Amino acid sequence: MTHDPIESLLDQMTLQEQVALLSGADFWTTVPVPRLNVPAVKVSDGPNGARGGIFKDGPSTACFPVGIALAATWNPDLVQQAGAALGQEALLKGARVLLAPTVNLQRTVFNGRNFECHSEDPWLSSELAVAYVRGVQSQGVAATIKHFVGNESEYQRMTMSSDIPERALRELYLLPFERAVKEAGVWAVMTSYNRLDGTFAADHRRLVTQVLREEWGFDGLVMTDWFAGHDTVQSVQAGTDLEMPGPARERGDKLVQAVNEGRLSAQAVRDCARRVLRLMQRVGSFQDPVIPAERADDLPAHRALIRELGAQGCVLLKNECRTLPLEKTPGARVALIGQAARVPQIMGGGSATVNAHYRIAPIDALRAQWPQASFTHSVGADIHRWVPVLHAPVTFEYFDSPDLAGPVVQVQQVDSTEQMWTEHRPEGVTGQHFSARARLDYVAQQSGCYQFSLISAGRSRAFINGQLAVDAWSGWSRGETYFTFGCDEVVHARDLQAGQRCQITIEYSSATPEPIPLRALRFGAHRVLGEPDIAAAVQAASDADLAVVFAGLNAEWDNEGLDRNSLELPQRQNDLIARVAAANPRTVVVLQTGSPVTLPWLDAVPAVLQAWYPGQECGNSIADVLLGAAEPGGRLTQTWPLRESDSVAFGQPLNYPGQDGHVRYDEGLFIGYRHYQQRGLQTLFPFGHGLSYTEFEYGPLRGLPSRFKAGDSITVEVPVRNTGRRAGQAVVQLYVQDEACSVARPPRELKGFAKLQLEAGESCLVRLTLTMRAFAFFDDRRAAWVAEAGRFQLQAGVSVDQIMAAATVELEEDWIEPA
Structure with missing residues (x-):
């Protein structure tokens, strides 16, 4: 009988060594056990x-379209190619585990992470x-599906x-996780x-052990989100294997x-350690334990794929005449108008x-x-949140x-007024906290009202010409940023004349009233765009x-950590578009958002x-579609409401958003198009919509x-036939309607x-097959x-509201499959 090498390793490990595997070593790597040649994994x-391992301004990498843009392609084959390319990109950064994909559902239109x-x-x-x-996993890199569940x-x-x-948990929110386990x-x-x-x-033992592992047969690794470990014993008993990031906070000693005190069995620790070792085995770390230096290879094949993905995700919402x-x-x-014409909006914000x-x-x-x-460009209106x-x-x-x-321990020249210190402290800092002083000159290019701002994970304040102007130091408290x-x-805010110079000094301290796991500073300066613009x-x-x-929006609105508070385009963009359209009837609007807006x-x-946020090939993908070199291949994956109140x-x-620490999903199954159809609400654009x-x-x-x-x-x-004069892409959508059921069901479901x-x-x-x-x-x-005996209508359409053909089938007897 062949002995399992993982079990052999576990037999040789001390309790302390097994426990060491269950927390990260640092922000991005696991703990090695050199005595037994157990490698670290990045x-x-x-x-x-x-x-890669540097949160901001590290070695460059390929930027692909965001999740909603990938999904808008409705093209699993192309998305699989994107996954393979992202697996290759992970390897270029020395990583064997990619923290993706994000498959939480777009329950509301306000979620800041819908993008x-x-x-x-x-x-x-x-x-x-x-x-x-x-x-991703075709490249020997582990995909990490997230966030399990209800985020x-x-x-x-x-x-x-x-x-x-x-019922809603099972039918809606768990389904992407279930299929990723069982099918991928x-x-x-x-x-x-x-x-x-x-x-x-x-x-959550029921979710992690009973549902994920026992019901679905998942034998992989479960990790916490960063700093999301709360209980030493419960998380291990639940079956959560790895606490990230390191060093250990709730685990370790x-x-x-x-x-040792008998509050947790050694077997539970061994089980978690086994799954950590199994992940190392699957990604090939035992065979190749070296974590190589990060590379910034700019691969032509990935450039071409990103450009194609961007075009296939573009959704043509309207196209008269x-x-x-x-x-x-x-x-x-041609008059190009808007900041995004010149400053490409390629991605959302946060950990992505x-x-x-x-x-x-x-x-x-x-x-x-x-x-x-002949092209001209005018900015017109602001789009920023900060x-x-x-x-x-x-x-x-x-x-x-x-x-x-004390003395200055390091002097650093940088080219941006935003700095983040996540993985490393500045060189020369030995204590728990550090501080910094930054200096720069700012010259007003035009006369007008200027805004200066601070956001900081840590205390900060800014002086203009020696006078305190922006105070995020006294009374600092956590908010919704970083x-x-x-x-x-x-x-x-202050008025400045063209050519007026401001000497700016910014002071920062990492010491805060409550401990926080990262340090960051962001100083802003900008002339407010107004009527003349x-x-x-x-x-x-x-x-x-x-x-x-x-x-549209940008990475400040579509951002991890904070939701949107409105579906309106920010600043004066609606006014700008209306007035431009009145001045020129041949006005085309290119939107870049990560979720619906009102129009x-x-x-x-x-x-x-x-056009969403289509990655580094942003301009090329959009130009390809505008000029007809590519078809607008996208279809909406989220309903756009006529009014946000709908x-x-x-x-x-x-x-x-919730009260007293609870948010109740009282709508049950009726989110997205199910909600609008159940209530008979007209939408701005329905789920699945997109013109050709x-x-x-x-x-x-x-x-x-x-x-x-x-x-x-x-x-x-x-049967589908292209009756037009050029090549194009069609998306056939198949919906099922239960004509009579003992429980409430949506009018139709994809x-x-x-x-x-x-x-x-x-x-x-x-040909589409239904199980x-x-x-x-x-x-x-x-x-x-449970599928109850009775009649079901199958409806083929080009959106949830535009059904092109339908037929009825009858199930002869009830079908029941235990979870």
Whole structure:
């Protein structure tokens, strides 16, 4: 009989060595055991790139489209290619574990992390999760599906209890995790920050052991989110293997003591250690234990893939009079308007942030692809949430004290007024806390009102010409920035004349009233854009043959750690678009957001393209679609409400954002399109919506039996023909409706889809197979999946509101499958 090498290792380990495996060594690596040749393993964020071991300004890496943009492709094959590429990127950073994908559902429209997630629909989200995981793990890199479970908002996420009815939990929120385990064989799972029904996710034995491991058969590693470990004994008993980051806080000596005192069995520790070792084995760390230096290889194949992903994720929301694609008329005068035309918005904020190899701006890509046109650019309106940082020379002096006392231990020249100290303290700092003084000169380029601001994880204050102007020092408290470890923004405004110089001194201390795990400083300075800027943009549009307005949000609004407070475009963007459209009827709007926004000017513009945050090839992907080099291949994965007051849980504080530490999912199954259809609410754009540059014809459903037995699978055929004059992409969406049921069910639910590319005049027969789970609901009384005998309608459409063909099948007897 062959002896398992992992069991042999465990037999040789002391309790202390086994315990050491259950916490990180530092921010990104696990603990090695040199005595037994047990290696360390490096992990890396995140869903749209492999950042590596330096949170800010480390070696550059490829930046892929964000989660909602990947999902908007409705293309699992392409997403699997993206996953494989991200696995390769992780290896370039010396990482064997990628902390991705994020598959929490878009329960509300306000979640600040909606951009990072796939969809409001569990089937779509799970299909893409399976593809993503398969891609990553094809490279020998572990995917880490997250956040398990119930992290559907950022408000008080570290403590909030998501109180989710069992049926909704099973049918909606757990489905992407379940399918990633059963179908993709995911190697790692990350627990969420929040509590579920009062128990922290990392301590939740029913979820981690009973559901994830025993019901689904998961044999991989479960890790905490960063700083999300709360209980030494409960987390190990729950089956959570790895506490991150290190060094140990709730484990280490505390865990050894718990075993020695009999509060926890040594077997429970061994079980967790076994799973850590198994992960090392799966990712090849025993065979190749060296963690190599990080590389910043800019791979041409990844460039091309990111560009294709960006275009396939672009959703054409509106296109009257065939405004798009644009004709590249020689000599055309084109007014590009909006900050995002020149400053590419490539990703959201938070742990998904990477230092991209490069950023292609739309203005540069359009000029390259349409050299015969004459382009102008006007900013028009601001889009920021916080006063923008400066990219200018800054001198930092560091002190080995919390109060700028003593000698300067290091002097550093940087080119940005935002600095983060997460993994390392500045050189020369030996104590627990440090302080810094930064100096720079700021010259007003134009006369106007200027804002200066501070945000800091730590205390900070800024002096302008020797006078205290911005105070985030006295009365500092945690707010919603820097993963909730930073204070809220403090802003100072003053009028300046063109050419006026300001000498700015910024002081920072890492000492805070309560301990925080990271240190950061952000100083902003900016002239507030106003009426003259909008007027200049309107005039430019009036003088042009065509106006293209780039509008939306940025990584400050679509950001980890804080939710949005409105669906309106920020600053004066709505006013800008309305006035530009009035000045030039040929106005195209390119939106870049990570979730829905309201569009009060929609009737006034002929074309709107949603481009999301498409990664480093941003400008090229958008230009490809605008100019017709690529099809707008995207379809919406989240419903856009007509009014924010129509959205799920709006005006119900207990349901969102939560009260007294609890957020109740009282809507149950009825989130997303299920909510709008149940209530008969008109939407701005329905789930699945997206236009093409060509036309398609859909035939009746074929191949269906009139009746089927419990346990059968059904394959439905949908004929599709491209009746237009150019190649295009179609997405066939298959919905199921239970005509009569003993429990409440949504009017229709997505249970299958297919994306296809057809040349002009080409036909295709789409085949979609439905298993019994497609017809079933979760019966929480029987703890089983149940499909009741009766009639089901199968509906093929191009969105949830636009059904092109339907047919009815009948299930002859009940089907029951225990969970």
